[in-house]
Amino acid sequence: xxxxxxxxxxxxxxxxxxxxxxxxxxxxxxxxxxxxxxxxxxxxxxxxxxxxxxxxxxxxxxxxxxxxxxxxxxxxxxxxxxxxxxxxxxxxxxxxxxxxxxxxxxxxxxxxxxxxxxxxxxxxxxxxxxxxxxxxxxxxxxxxxxxxxxxxxxxxxxxxxxxxxxxxxxxxxxxxxxxxxxxxxxxxxxxxxxxxxxxxxxxxxxxxxxxxxxxxxxxxxxxxxxxxxxxxxxxxxxxxxxxxxxxxxxxxxxxxxxxxxxxxxxxxxxxxxxxxxxxxxxxxxxxxxxxxxxxxxxxxxxxxxxxxxxxxxxxxxxxxxxxxxxxxxxxxxxxxxxxxxxxx
Amino acid sequence: xxxxxxxxxxxxxxxxxxxxxxxxxxxxxxxxxxxxxxxxxxxxxxxxxxxxxxxxxxxxxxxxxxxxxxxxxxxxxxxxxxxxxxxxxxxxxxxxxxxxxxxxxxxxxxxxxxxxxxxxxxxxxxxxxxxxxxxxxxxxxxxxxxxxxxxxxxxxxxxxxxxxxxxxxxxxxxxxxxxxxxxxxxxxxxxxxxxxxxxxxxxxxxxxxxxxxxxxxxxxxxxxxxxxxxxxxxxxxxxxxxxxxxxxxxxxxxxxxxxxxxxxxxxxxxxxxxxxxxxxxxxxxxxxxxxxxxxxxxxxxxxxxxxxxxxxxxxxxxxxxxxxxxxxxxxxxxxxxxxxxxxx
Numbered sequence: 068x069x070x071x072x073x074x075x076x077x078x079x080x081x082x083x084x085x086x087x088x089x090x091x092x093x094x095x096x097x098x099x100x101x102x103x104x105x106x107x108x109x110x111x112x113x114x115x116x117x118x119x120x121x122x123x124x125x126x127x128x129x130x131x132x133x134x135x136x137x138x139x140x141x142x143x144x145x146x147x148x149x150x151x152x153x154x155x156x157x158x159x160x161x162x163x164x165x166x167x168x169x170x171x172x173x174x175x176x177x178x179x180x181x182x183x184x185x186x187x188x189x190x191x192x193x194x195x196x197x198x199x200x201x202x203x204x205x206x207x208x209x210x211x212x213x214x215x216x217x218x219x220x221x222x223x224x225x226x227x228x229x230x231x232x233x234x235x236x237x238x239x240x241x242x243x244x245x246x247x248x249x250x251x252x253x254x255x256x257x258x259x260x261x262x263x264x265x266x267x268x269x270x271x272x273x274x275x276x277x278x279x280x281x282x283x284x285x286x287x288x289x290x291x292x293x294x295x296x297x298x299x300x301x302x303x304x305x306x307x308x309x310x311x312x313x314x315x316x317x318x319x320x321x322x323x324x325x326x327x328x329x330x331x332x333x334x335x336x337x338x339x340x341x342x343x344x345x346x347x348x349x350x351x352x353x354x355x356x357x358x359x360x361x362x363x364x365x366x367x368x369x370x371x372x373x374x375x376x377x378x379x380x381x382x383x384x385x386x387x388x389x390x391x392x393x394x395x396x397x398x399x400x401x402x403x404x405x406x407x408x409x410x411x
Numbered sequence: 412x413x414x415x416x417x418x419x420x421x422x423x424x425x426x427x428x429x430x431x432x433x434x435x436x437x438x439x440x441x442x443x444x445x446x447x448x449x450x451x452x453x454x455x456x457x458x459x460x461x462x463x464x465x466x467x468x469x470x471x472x473x474x475x476x477x478x479x480x481x482x483x484x485x486x487x488x489x490x491x492x493x494x495x496x497x498x499x500x501x502x503x504x505x506x507x508x509x510x511x512x513x514x515x516x517x518x519x520x521x522x523x524x525x526x527x528x529x530x531x532x533x534x535x536x537x538x539x540x541x542x543x544x545x546x547x548x549x550x551x552x553x554x555x556x557x558x559x560x561x562x563x564x565x566x567x568x569x570x571x572x573x574x575x576x577x578x579x580x581x582x583x584x585x586x587x588x589x590x591x592x593x594x595x596x597x598x599x600x601x602x603x604x605x606x607x608x609x610x611x612x613x614x615x616x617x618x619x620x621x622x623x624x625x626x627x628x629x630x631x632x633x634x635x636x637x638x639x640x641x642x643x644x645x646x647x648x649x650x651x652x653x654x655x656x657x658x659x660x661x662x663x664x665x666x667x668x669x670x671x672x673x674x675x676x677x678x679x680x681x682x683x684x685x686x687x688x689x690x691x692x693x694x695x696x697x698x699x700x701x702x703x704x705x706x707x708x709x710x711x712x713x714x715x716x717x718x719x720x721x722x723x724x725x726x727x728x729x730x731x732x733x734x735x736x737x738x739x740x741x742x743x744x745x746x747x748x749x750x751x752x753x754x755x
Contacts, residue, residue, distance in 0.1 A: 175755075176755065196755070197755055198614070198616075198755050199599060199601075199616045199619075199753075199755065200589075218612050218613055218614070219614055219754075219755075220612065221565070221566055221614070222565055222566070222569065222587065222589045222601055222603065222614050223589045223601075224589060225566065243566065245544075245566045245567045245568060247591055248597075253592075255543060257543075257566055257567075259566065260610075261610060261612075262610060263610075265612045265613070266604075266605060266606060266607075266610030266611055266612035266613075267610055267611060267612055268562050268564065268605075268609045268610035268611055269562055269609070269610075270542070270562070270563055270565070270566050272542075272543045275543075409543075410563075411519075411520065411540070411541055411542050411543065411563075
């Protein structure tokens, strides 16, 4: 069993063309920012005021993204984007044209905070949709031309749906964060299973807000799809605290059990990235770091994390699997029954 | 098609030994109270302060009940009870001994507002349980001796889970009311399907709170298992309004489409029973009528409705399928997209 963080490896594909920068000299944190952040600035496309909280994936030697695009009328929708280097993005002006199983147009009233996860030969988009209140929407594509909406996986109210990138015990596995339909001043992360992405069950509690990390005192929610490693599932997530002037969103890291991912193995009580730069501190919603996707290379252990900044920009940050796992283990604390199976 | 309320029939079994009283002369409402209400009074059993919001069913020529028993330490638990006439109840002093699939004791921390529904040859109990917040618990029994807890059907937060008494399109069907973990100042009724009671999906919105009926302005929630009739599924439910001195719970009635029960056919804008008697107006929570079960006889069309009164007593009320259906159609109004399929 490879439990030493010095030997931990990403289990997965090579991605030599992913963005990468070495850690700046003298920088102390376990996650460091891209030098040319933000990678997507304000007013990036006609009719779109801000792009943030968005997801990217490798596709046919290039990169594809599903972007939360806040239109100039103030509604969020999902737009596709393409890039050769995962740094410079061509965002499409039209919304992703969702259809139902019969091919008929089936557009959400609004859509935000997408995740984009490949499982086997299909890419899945999970987003926050209107289902008589905030809940999760789900769609699939193989070619990024036809996007078929599937059944909403859960009853309202929910947000931050994150699929695992492979089946576990033969089932699809999805993290989510039950919520209210407003600003949700509470929230833990749960795990649900599905044999077919149509019916969901075996719901388990994964992680609680709180603990010594005051940055995650109010609520937590899943981030990018968990990364399979030799030590377990490495997951970045957001943790939120409440100040007199509003919420502050930071990024945390946790390692979930490989076979029973509702069990926490190591949970970092420190944030791994918190708003410090101008594009994180200032914007439509100040003080937000909201990770939604990673690119990673199994050969080198390099990880690039895409995060929404201040509900206004897309930021990019880097770490390595060795460094983030070592930091997470070094600052580990178990909260509540995080380490349990989470079935009451 | 038998759409005339004068010809409407209950589809189901005969139950000649169910409780029954004719409508009192001069009484105007569509639902009338049992003359010896409440049928279960305060301090009915050692250690139990109040029984209310409880469910009953015919069983082997007698009647069985699953009762919400508020213990003298202030925690709700589920107790079994037996009766020859469905009026005089012997409540067991011990809690229902839930076990898991392996036979190991698997008791909820608390349990309240049970429903008891027979589907095919099995009785199911659905209750509000602790799943890191209020959510639905589910258990099954065939003999009322062994009670096996199954997977919790939904993520938190939820209450008022009500199974349909038969499968629809080959699937189990469950109503529920997504909520928060507190007093939930909102709430609509949803429908979900399951092929196996393990995985749930195809969630649909059934009914919205609101409309001309101010008695259901704040929230609504399912009640007894819907009754199959020739005109559709007859469902009693609770509607809640908010006054300066608290919530008031009344009983409503609705007829759902037989084949697509997420569609409302007729919805009564008037309450069909509202707190008026001392045992409904006064108690631990004043002004509550909370229906959880019916007994009904297909031969005569008689319906007996068991309801919690003021979170303190069990009350009983009567109607006939002809009378309640006629009243519901006469005072019908469609709210929002009640009559639609409820998929956004």
